[in-house]
Amino acid sequence: MAKKHPEGYLSARESRRISKENRRITAQFEKKRKRKKVPESEYLTQMHDSANAVEFDNLHTYFFTDAGTVKSVDGVTFDVPLGKTVGVVGESGCGKSVTSLSLMQLLQRPQGQVVEGEIRLNLGDGKAYDIAKTPNETMQSLRGNFISMIFQEPMTSLNPVFRIGDQLDEVIELHDGEGKSKEDIKRRTIELLEMVGIANSEGVYSMYPHELSGGMRQRVVIAMALACNPKIIIADEPTTALDVTIQAQVLDLLRGLKDKINSSIMFITHDLGVIAEMADYVVVMYAGRVVEKGTAQDIFTNPAHPYTIGLMASKPVVGKQVDKLYSIPGKVPNPVNMPNYCYFKDRCEMQCADCAGQYPKEVSISDTHKVSCYRYYEKNRKGGEA
Amino acid sequence: MRNFIIKRIIMSIGILFCVTLIIYTLIRCLPSSYVESMAMQLSSAPGAKSYDEWLAQLNASYGLDQPILVGYVGWLGDFFQGKFGDSWKWTMPVMDKFRSVIGLSFVMGAISLVLQLIIAIPLGIIAATKQYSKADYAITAGALVGISLPTFFFATLLKLAFAVKLGWFDTHGLVGRNYAQLDAMGQLLDKAHHLVLPIATLTIISIGSLMRYTRTNMLEVLNADYIRTARAKGLSERKVIYHHAFRNTLIPLVTIVGGSLPGLFSGALITETLFSIPGIGFTSYQSMIVGDIPFTMFYLTFIAILILTGNLISDILYAVVDPRVRLA
Known part of the structure; x- marks a missing residue:
């Protein structure tokens, strides 16, 4: 019946069936998450490597939309080591933000759900939680306290009707407020504002967000993220909405803070230049999967996956004259109907005979450098790579 | 803020003039005239004056013989002095x-x-x-x-x-x-x-x-x-x-x-x-x-x-x- 129609067309009946099915599935997840007084043993787990702050293990995050299930994150595995910065790169819609929101459990509910896999969060002292199973109640005490997030849009991520000071005080009071007076909290807030380079900190304390510029607001958002000395900071494209000079300032600020606070940072961006400056490790994502990961050194000096190579080539280089900037041909496949072969195959300029087979497994090039591509399978390696 | 409020009040007064003029015109043009039904009633009493005579007399005493605009200005003048007049139906001050x-x-x-x-x-x-x-x-x-x-x-x-x-x-x-x-x-x-x-x-x-x-x-x-x-x-x-x-x-x-x-x-x-x-x-x-x-x-x-x-x-x-x- 559906064959008569173009791809992506849904009849009313199909659409109703999908939404009914979705509601059934999401209701189950929601019910599980909303339970009160869940025994800790249910979400207590062990880190595979105690030197990691977070371990994403085979994470699947799906969105159950009326047009079908969108597999935004489909089997993502990578680690964020303690005290290091991990850069996550990829084009828009490849699942970078969804991965980080899964860690915060801030996905758009009830459509967005972690359906499979583990996110192990190292709480120190050999204790770890599996975020995918942690109930809302416990999550609330971790958010803003243990994990915090710097959002993409400084212009809209502050509440327009509350003063800057009140918004910052709120976090400190919530997680660190025990035994502190109002003045103590205010002092800490002012200290934070100074730390992120706001000169007129007393004045800004009693200002409303609309009285500040974008760069200033992003500083406030950063201050908010740092308020309770989190172990993990997620920076979700913190410089995307800012102009270049402010971008540089904010990056300088983040780099300076990185040394000061010794937290792990998960840095999400689609700007390779920023990654090169900030990250110790790099994870390249494409269409909801990790295609390549390694140290910054590995990725920048020896990019292996055709997609990474394409990304590098499409970056403008100062001092080099080109008529037309390179761009990767084609577009990302429809997230509702992903092909069963390598997702990048249709856009890839370096295909080999094996590429028609199922999605390639992860291959190690070196101890730290891993890639999902047929070109690096043992048998292809001699001929495939020069 | 004060300037804004003053400006808004002045604008509101202007609007009010237009609104009252329109209302007054419409009411005067209404088919159901109090004076006409009154004249009808009075003239039907035994030995009374004719309908037309009653109508002219009542129109004059209620001030309805004037043109609409003149009537409006008169009403406006009274309104500003706080004189809202007597209600015809209820026969008491408005x-x-x-x-x-x-x-x-x-x-x-x-x-x-x-x-x-x-x-x-x-x-x-x-x-x-x-x-x-x-x-x-x-x-x-x-x-x-x-x-x-x-x-x-x-x-x-x-x-x-x-x-x-x-x-x-x-x-x-x-x-x-x-x-x-x-x-x-x-x-x-x-x-x-x-x-x-x-x-x-x-x-x-x-x-x-x-x-x-x-x-x-x-x-x-x-x-x-x-x-x-x-x-x-x-x-x-x-x-x-x-x-x-x-x-x-x-x-x-x-x-x-x-x-x-x-x-x-x-x-x-x-x-x-x-x-x-x-x-x-x-x-x-x-x-x-x-x-x-x-x-x-x-x-x-x-x-x-x-x-x-x-x-x-x-x-x-x-x-x-x-x-x-x-x-x-």
Whole structure:
């Protein structure tokens, strides 16, 4: 019946069936998450490597939309080591933000759900939680306290009707407020504002967000993220909405803070230049999967996956004259109907005979450098790579 | 801010001139003339003057022989001196009649507004926070029914169900048959009992739009980035909704409710008339159908002033709740 129609067309009946099915599935997840007084043993787990702050293990995050299930994150595995910065790169819609929101459990509910896999969060002292199973109640005490997030849009991520000071005080009071007076909290807030380079900190304390510029607001958002000395900071494209000079300032600020606070940072961006400056490790994502990961050194000096190579080539280089900037041909496949072969195959300029087979497994090039591509399978390696 | 308010007041006065001119012209052109029916009545008495003679005499004594514009200027002059004249139908000063009926309308309006707020805002928030749940569908469908039903139809339904079939209330009137024999408390309860159906009508009819408004605004706010920020801080869902989101939902809500406050004095013409409640609405309806120019002019001008004040209040309240529009 559906064959008569173009791809992506849904009849009313199909659409109703999908939404009914979705509601059934999401209701189950929601019910599980909303339970009160869940025994800790249910979400207590062990880190595979105690030197990691977070371990994403085979994470699947799906969105159950009326047009079908969108597999935004489909089997993502990578680690964020303690005290290091991990850069996550990829084009828009490849699942970078969804991965980080899964860690915060801030996905758009009830459509967005972690359906499979583990996110192990190292709480120190050999204790770890599996975020995918942690109930809302416990999550609330971790958010803003243990994990915090710097959002993409400084212009809209502050509440327009509350003063800057009140918004910052709120976090400190919530997680660190025990035994502190109002003045103590205010002092800490002012200290934070100074730390992120706001000169007129007393004045800004009693200002409303609309009285500040974008760069200033992003500083406030950063201050908010740092308020309770989190172990993990997620920076979700913190410089995307800012102009270049402010971008540089904010990056300088983040780099300076990185040394000061010794937290792990998960840095999400689609700007390779920023990654090169900030990250110790790099994870390249494409269409909801990790295609390549390694140290910054590995990725920048020896990019292996055709997609990474394409990304590098499409970056403008100062001092080099080109008529037309390179761009990767084609577009990302429809997230509702992903092909069963390598997702990048249709856009890839370096295909080999094996590429028609199922999605390639992860291959190690070196101890730290891993890639999902047929070109690096043992048998292809001699001929495939020069 | 002060300049803004002064500017708005001056503008409102200009609008008021136009409105009163239009109303006056329309009333003078109305087919139901008080003077004509009066002349008809007087001339039909035995041995009376002819209809035409009576008409000319009455027109002269009521000042209707002048052209409309002259009549308007005369009315305006009196209006500015605070002379609203005597009502033709009620044969008493307009202000006296107004004073005797406005209290009831205000009480009805105020009770119904409070009920609306108490019911509509929480329901709207529940519908928004549980979007696409059964509760949401039930609330939205109920709101739609409330909006769609015309007042006269809904009031008639209520009468049929509760007055005719069940016999719990009287179909119309403010007081019962044995009102005069009751003590003070009994009289108050009797009136309250008679006001149940009219107030229910007023509330249910207007609850729908307020509820939908709350729901839409709340949904919009809940999808905002700063709500995600609030969640990322680790705030409880309760705090996120009732502190961060609600404060933002309040902005449009307060302006709407604030703007409707003057409307409390305008009475409910249709509902009061259907239930024969002697409030300002029913009184002016009776005045209008007999062509009582002084009272009708007074009532309509009063309504115009109320609406203009309402708009002014909304604008000022906007600045009060939303720091972004606070004017220097």
